[in-house]
Amino acid sequence: MxxxxxxxxxxxxxxxxxxxxxxxxxxxxxxxxxxxxxxxxxxxxxxxxxxxxxxxxxxxxxxxxxxxxxxxxxxxxxxxxxxxxxxxxxxxxxxxxxxxxxxxxxxxxxxxxxxxxxxxTRTVPVAEGTPSELSVSWGPGASGYKKEAKKPANGDIGSEATVATVADPRENEQWDLQMIKADQAHRITEGNRNVLVGVLDSGIDPDHPDLVANTDASESVNCTDAGRPDTSATGWHPTTSDHGTHVAGTIAAARNGVGIVGVAPNVRMASVKVVSDAGYIYPEYAVCGFVWAGQRKMDVTNNSYYVDPFQFWCGDQPDQYAAMEAVRRAVEWSTDRGVVHAAAAGNSSYDLSNKTIDTSAPNDSTPITRTLNDTCKKVPGEFDGVVTVSSVQRFPAGTMDSRLSSFSNRGLGSIDVAAPGSAILSTIVRDNGYGTKSGTSMASPHVAGVLALMKSAHPGLTPAQMIDRLRAQADDKPCGTTTAGAPCVGTDADNSYFGEGMVDALDAVS
Structure with missing residues (x-):
């Protein structure tokens, strides 16, 4: 192709x-x-x-x-x-x-x-506390500094998994993996242990039986300590949310005879905690997460969030511009160091290519109704070099057909690809169990998993080449059923609902 x-x-x-x-x-x-x-x-x-x-x-x-x-x-x-x-x-x-x-x-x-x-960076006072002394630029010998990782040579920590022969107990419930052909891709590869995916989220359950083997504690970090990298043993664990645990299961739940299987069940994950106990992802947390991903030479990050407290950060507003620019620099720097990023499009049923009014921000104090313009961006999803993912639901029920999830954002020229995001079965913290969640947050990790499989099969690809291939290999998906108040525009090959189509795991590894 x-x-x-x-x-x-x-x-x-x-x-x-x-x-x-x-x-x-x-x-x-x-x-x-x-x-x-x-x-x-x-x-x-x-x-x-x-x-x-x-x-x-x-x-x-x-x-x-x-x-x-x-x-x-x-x-x-x-x-x-x-x-x-x-x-x-x-x-x-x-x-x-x-x-x-x-x-x-x-x-x-x-x-x-x-x-x-x-x-x-926020409309409320700092709640995390402030260091008592001035810090210094992080470097060798500085407190909190962690030496950058060296990329392991092929085979240093394991090679590709054996081709799948036995299904995990609940794999037959994972229609989403069938929809993106991950089950077929697994016959070729389930990923390589050299590939590392950063899960920028609320933390990964450290002892979940489907996640423990693939979660690399040495690469994990907590960025919610006012934007400082906290490498304590438990800082990256989930506290008030199992969102990151659910996302992680979709990306890389192990094939181990237990529960479910992820899109890339043999790659490693790092828990990069950017969601505070209060549920906010402030810009300084995101900056820390993206720089950490670049420092640790990760291959892929998943970003199932937008940076708070603004659903859309406007470049013509001084405070918003500065915070947005800092995150943009962090994304660009990590991309230059070989990291490719997947991000959720958002759950506001909003046309990202035609922004007019927003009533949701600031979400950490009192939201106001504000007029938007072309400088207003969803961060990090609308930055160059970030794959923006819309969500589909299975429709009609029980089939492999799909339509845009009613909550999913859309936009011609704003959506790159689509993936399943409604009623997705994955790992949760409670009882080390399993549950379903819906959102573009659930669609994005499917794409992160496919990118991890692609990197496993084609380790020499750059982030830009990976995005080119991901988009080119996506299965064209016509507009189809139009959601009320959300007209679909564009062509079968590229439209406002699905971008260039449904992500294809099989093509990614072929």
């Missing part, structure tokens, strides 16, 4: 800002934002209050991503009365806490032209 070129979305952000708008924003707040087109109205502002005496969290982006500029931002934070929580010199990003209302303007003045942007 001939490869079709990867869809290139319009760049979400500009690395540097310019013009009267940006200058005015710096003057008012100390933060920059991406200027909108001359004929496009601005998005509705969402001022984030940072009163004196209340600890707020900020992300700062250096003009140039290098250790020198990052170190100067750290000094500027201290001069402005803040505390450096975490530095990522690889991408020129600093996480800071401050309880001074003028922190954004003060740090911008102290940093001068070394600062590209600064913004608050």
């Amino acid at each position: 001939a490869l079709r070129p990867m869809r290139r979305r319009m760049p979400a952000l500009a690395l540097a800002t310019s013009g009267v708008l940006a200058a005015a924003l710096v003057s008012m707040t100390g933060a920059t934002a991406a200027p909108t087109a001359a004929n496009e109205p601005g998005s509705t502002p969402v001022p984030i209050s940072t009163p004196d005496g209340v600890v707020s969290s900020y992300l700062l982006n250096a003009r140039n991503a290098n250790p020198g500029h990052t170190k100067q931002l750290e000094r500027a934070v201290e001069k402005a009365g803040g505390v450096v929580v975490q530095s990522w010199p690889q991408i020129g990003v600093v996480v800071a806490h401050a309880d001074v209302s003028s922190f954004r303007a003060d740090v911008a003045k102290a940093a001068g032209n070394k600062l590209e942007s600064v913004g608050a």
Whole structure:
């Protein structure tokens, strides 16, 4: 099959800002934002209050991503009365806490032209606590630093699994694996132990019988400690949510005679915990997760979430721009280091290619009704180099036919591929058991599993080549039944419901 070129979305952000708008924003707040087109109205502002005496969290982006500029931002934070929580010199990003209302303007003045942007990351005070001392740029010898992984040579930790011969007890209930031809792909390969998938989520149950063999504790981390990488023995475990455990089962539940089987049952997974006990994925958590994936030289990440507290982050708003830019840099850096990313499209029945109004954000305080524009993006799903996955349900029941799940987001040019996401059977924490969940969160891990199989069969592929192949190999899926209020547009080969079609595990390994 001939490869079709990867869809290139319009760049979400500009690395540097310019013009009267940006200058005015710096003057008012100390933060920059991406200027909108001359004929496009601005998005509705969402001022984030940072009163004196209340600890707020900020992300700062250096003009140039290098250790020198990052170190100067750290000094500027201290001069402005803040505390450096975490530095990522690889991408020129600093996480800071401050309880001074003028922190954004003060740090911008102290940093001068070394600062590209600064913004608050949430609309509520910090709940995690703040380190008592200034941290330093992470490097050899620094507290909390973990040496980057070396990619194991083929065979160092096991090779491809034996071709499947015996089904796990509940595999016959996994219609979703049949729909994407994973059952057929398993006759060729069940994945390679050299392949590592980062599950950026709420944690993986460490003793679930279907997950324990494939969860690599040495590669796991907790990023919810204000955006610092916590490598403690239990930090990456689930606490208040089994969402990540369910996702992990779909990706790589082992073929072991117990329960279910994953799309890629012989690859390894790392639990990269980015969901706090309160259920939020703040930008600094996501930055930590993506940089960690790049540092550990993971092959694939799954991202069944959007970054809080905004369903859509608008580049013409100073705070939102800075946080979005920090995450974008982390995604891009990890991609450059060989990581390919799958992400859920979202569950708002929203047309991502025609954003108008949003009533859901900020979701950590009081949501408002706001007007969106083309600078507003779902993070990380709408970044270049991220595979965005819509969800399908089995319809009619009992068949291998499908239609768009009623909750799934859509959008011509926004969706890459589709995968099953309604009533998916997978692993859960309670009683180390099994249960069904629905959402694009359940669709995305099918694609992450297929990417892991692809990497196992074709280890030399780059992330861009993997995305090209994934899209080209997807089975074309016509619009079919139209959900009320959500018209399907496009062609059989590429439409707003299913992108380039249903992901195909068999083609991925052939």
